[in-house]
Amino acid sequence: MRFVILHYHLFKNAGSTIENMLDRNFGERLCRLDTADRDGRLSNDVLLSYLKDNPHIEAVSSHHLRHPVPAAPGFLFFDLCFLRDPLDRIRSIYDYLREKPSAGDPLSDLAETWSLGEFIPRVIEAMPHHVNDVQVNLLANAGDYDHPPAEADLYRATKRMLETSWLGVVDRFNESIVGGQNLLDPAFPGMVCAVPPVNASGGLDEALQLRLSKLEKACGPRVYSDLVRLNTLDCELLRKARAEVTRRFNLVPNRDARLRSLERQLQT
Numbered sequence: 001m002r003f004v005i006l007h008y009h010l011f012k013n014a015g016s017t018i019e020n021m022l023d024r025n026f027g028e029r030l031c032r033l034d035t036a037d038r039d040g041r042l043s044n045d046v047l048l049s050y051l052k053d054n055p056h057i058e059a060v061s062s063h064h065l066r067h068p069v070p071a072a073p074g075f076l077f078f079d080l081c082f083l084r085d086p087l088d089r090i091r092s093i094y095d096y097l098r099e100k101p102s103a104g105d106p107l108s109d110l111a112e113t114w115s116l117g118e119f120i121p122r123v124i125e126a127m128p129h130h131v132n133d134v135q136v137n138l139l140a141n142a143g144d145y146d147h148p149p150a151e152a153d154l155y156r157a158t159k160r161m162l163e164t165s166w167l168g169v170v171d172r173f174n175e176s177i178v179g180g181q182n183l184l185d186p187a188f189p190g191m192v193c194a195v196p197p198v199n200a201s202g203g204l205d206e207a208l209q210l211r212l213s214k215l216e217k218a219c220g221p222r223v224y225s226d227l228v229r230l231n232t233l234d235c236e237l238l239r240k241a242r243a244e245v246t247r248r249f250n251l252v253p254n255r256d257a258r259l260r261s262l263e264r265q266l267q268t
Contacts, residue, residue, distance in 0.1 A: 001076050004059065007079075014197070029058040033060050033061070045063065047070060048075075060173040065117075066143060093130075129145035133153070133230065137236050139160045140156035146210050169245050172246070179248035183248070231245070
């Protein structure tokens with residue numbers, strides 16, 4: 001049986017940090033598999049074909065893979081996916097695009113042109129799929145946006161979230177790492193998971209609530225209220241994901257000692 005980690009790299013959900021962790025552990029046995037199109041998608045058939053042609057690969061990180069996880073004889077896949085507070089994610093996307101603009105990307109063009117408070121209402125009006133329950137839509141519908149996500153989408157997204165092998169939440173990062181490492185240890189023993197943040201945008205040293213307060217101040221109460229409404233399902237998914245991360249962390253033997261060890265390593 002061939003074990004393979006699949007990292008579903010959701011933009012601005014600590015994906016670069018996770019990818020760096022995988023690189024440190026797997027090196028040439030890690031593949032970053034993406035399409036040339038920023039909005040592209042990789043099918044499971046393409047993934048399986050690649051893995052069969054590259055039998056040394058043990059981990060794949062991709063912005064363009066979508067759930068569900070593939071099933072194929074001879075393979076056992078462990079999916080790895082981190083979720084994030086949806087409003088903080090939008091703020092982080094704006095900061096990132098200001099720091100690293102992407103030519104020809106309409107979202108990046110808006111971020112370059114406008115302040116945060118002006119950027120968000122323009123995205124809501126012109127590109128709602130970027131700010132409307134994005135994580136629910138990615139998990140439930142592979143990112144297809146032909147209608148605002150609804151309760152049925154939340155149900156599918158929650159089911160996939162709960163089935164995720166290594167589930168993470170950005171504001172529960174260390175607990176997510178300890179819980180995920182514990183689950184994967186029988187298949188991938190000795191993984192080194194203490195890696196510093198990579199590609200973090202805009203103030204992760206601040207508490208989440210402080211970042212959200214600054215976002216509300218930048219937007220104003222009306223626009224912020226619209227943003228909250230557009231992410232009701234994402235917030236519910238996040239609430240359930242935090243609870244699941246906590247549940248998994250509590251199952252880890254010597255969890256507190258392992259958490260302290262991880263925190264010490266991150267400080268050195």
